[in-house]
Amino acid sequence: MKILVTGGSGFIGSNFIHYWLSRHPDDEIINFDKLTYAANPESLKDLESNSHYQFVQGDICDESAVDSVMSSGVELVVHFAAESHVDRSIDDPLLFVKTNVIGTYTLLNSAKKHGNIRFHHISTDEVFGSIDFGSNLQFSEETPYDPSSPYSASKASSDHFVRSFGKTFGLPITITNCSNNYGPYMNPEKMIPRMITNIIDGKKVPVYGKGENFRDWLYVTDHCSAIETVVNKGKIGETYCIGGLKETSTNIDLVKRVLNLMGKDESQIEFVTDRPAHDNYAVSWEKLHNELGWEPQETLDSGLQKMIKWYQENEAWWREAKTEAEAFYQRLAASRQK
Numbered sequence: 001m002k003i004l005v006t007g008g009s010g011f012i013g014s015n016f017i018h019y020w021l022s023r024h025p026d027d028e029i030i031n032f033d034k035l036t037y038a039a040n041p042e043s044l045k046d047l048e049s050n051s052h053y054q055f056v057q058g059d060i061c062d063e064s065a066v067d068s069v070m071s072s073g074v075e076l077v078v079h080f081a082a083e084s085h086v087d088r089s090i091d092d093p094l095l096f097v098k099t100n101v102i103g104t105y106t107l108l109n110s111a112k113k114h115g116n117i118r119f120h121h122i123s124t125d126e127v128f129g130s131i132d133f134g135s136n137l138q139f140s141e142e143t144p145y146d147p148s149s150p151y152s153a154s155k156a157s158s159d160h161f162v163r164s165f166g167k168t169f170g171l172p173i174t175i176t177n178c179s180n181n182y183g184p185y186m187n188p189e190k191m192i193p194r195m196i197t198n199i200i201d202g203k204k205v206p207v208y209g210k211g212e213n214f215r216d217w218l219y220v221t222d223h224c225s226a227i228e229t230v231v232n233k234g235k236i237g238e239t240y241c242i243g244g245l246k247e248t249s250t251n252i253d254l255v256k257r258v259l260n261l262m263g264k265d266e267s268q269i270e271f272v273t274d275r276p277a278h279d280n281y282a283v284s285w286e287k288l289h290n291e292l293g294w295e296p297q298e299t300l301d302s303g304l305q306k307m308i309k310w311y312q313e314n315e316a317w318w319r320e321a322k323t324e325a326e327a328f329y330q331r332l333a334a335s336r337q338k
């Protein structure tokens with residue numbers, strides 16, 4: 001099978017390409033990626049000599065570039081490419097509309113033109129908004145959309161376009177809405193790798209507000225196996241929620257776990273001003289489990305241990321991105337003080 005992976009040089013996409021080719025070595029993957037700041041081509045360097053892997057640099061908003069790859073015999077699209085950082089979406093919302101909405105539309109239109117190619121869309125649980133403190137609600141496929149940030153609004157819009165292409169044009173689509181991922185190849189601008197790399201650097205670990213917000217964390221290879229399950233066994237037109245935990249974790253609990261696993265104490269925690277509209281998330285993955293038999297393999301501690309080890313052993317991969325990320329946070333803090 002020939003698969004077009006968009007955004008394959010980013011965090012989840014690069015993990016997915018490694019995962020897929022290790023399990024389906026006869027398949028062919030084209031990685032179509034613009035190589036924004038969030039991409040790191042080093043994540044896939046080991047595949048450069050693999051004849052089943054091809055990299056094409058391009059923008060998902062560029063119709064002719066998208067048509068050109070789509071017409072090369074692609075049978076399945078797995079669409080990861082996106083602007084994915086909530087804080088950046090507060091800084092520059094229009095970029096998120098362009099990439100996440102217009103880019104997704106451009107891909108859908110091209111998949112339709114080239115013979116209704118099977119289209120799997122990667123989305124987020126953030127489209128459902130936030131869970132109130134003290135509530136035991138979990139997001140599910142039935143939860144109404146209620147996005148809070150420009151990022152989640154743009155992802156919500158892209159989900160609606162994907163679904164509409166299924167209903168209106170018969171495009172064979174599936175969607176997965178996943179909780180927060182963590183694992184190797186994750187840009188150190190994001191919360192967990194930022195914590196780990198700060199601790200490696202002997203710096204304080206920033207925690208938004210009082211750290212009371214809670215999230216549902218999924219180790220990235222568990223996300224990859226869930227996507228594989230939906231691609232292989234999912235019902236066309238359906239949405240599946242993916243989550244990781246039997247219980248959620250507050251941000252402060254997560255920081256304490258990471259500090260503990262890295263042999264440090266809580267004096268390294270630094271509380272900083274909360275981001276606007278900071279959401280809480282928890283996801284029910286019952287449908288994916290009951291109908292398709294998927295379940296996550298990692299616990300939060302086992303996944304964190306693997307991830308910490310990877311960052312300790314791969315400083316060359318993250319050092320430059322860390323410098324850029326810290327410069328971004330400094331600019332953001334300055335602009336929020338104005």
Ligand SMILES: NC(=O)c1ccc[n+]([C@@H]2O[C@H](COP(=O)([O-])OP(=O)(O)OC[C@H]3O[C@@H](n4cnc5c(N)ncnc54)[C@H](O)[C@@H]3O)[C@@H](O)[C@H]2O)c1
Pocket residue numbers: 006007008009010011012013032033034035036037038039040058059060061079080081082083084085099103122123124125155177178179180181182187
């Ligand atoms: N990270 C998470 O916790 C999480 C959770 C649920 C869903 N998701 C979704 O999974 C997908 C991947 O997330 P991620 O964390 O790996 O993101 P990421 O920011 O690490 O990677 C995004 C990739 O997309 C590429 N890209 C951006 N704009 C592009 C464009 N216009 N054309 C082509 N390529 C472009 C970037 O170069 C980068 O390689 C996103 O759609 C995101 O919404 C992420």
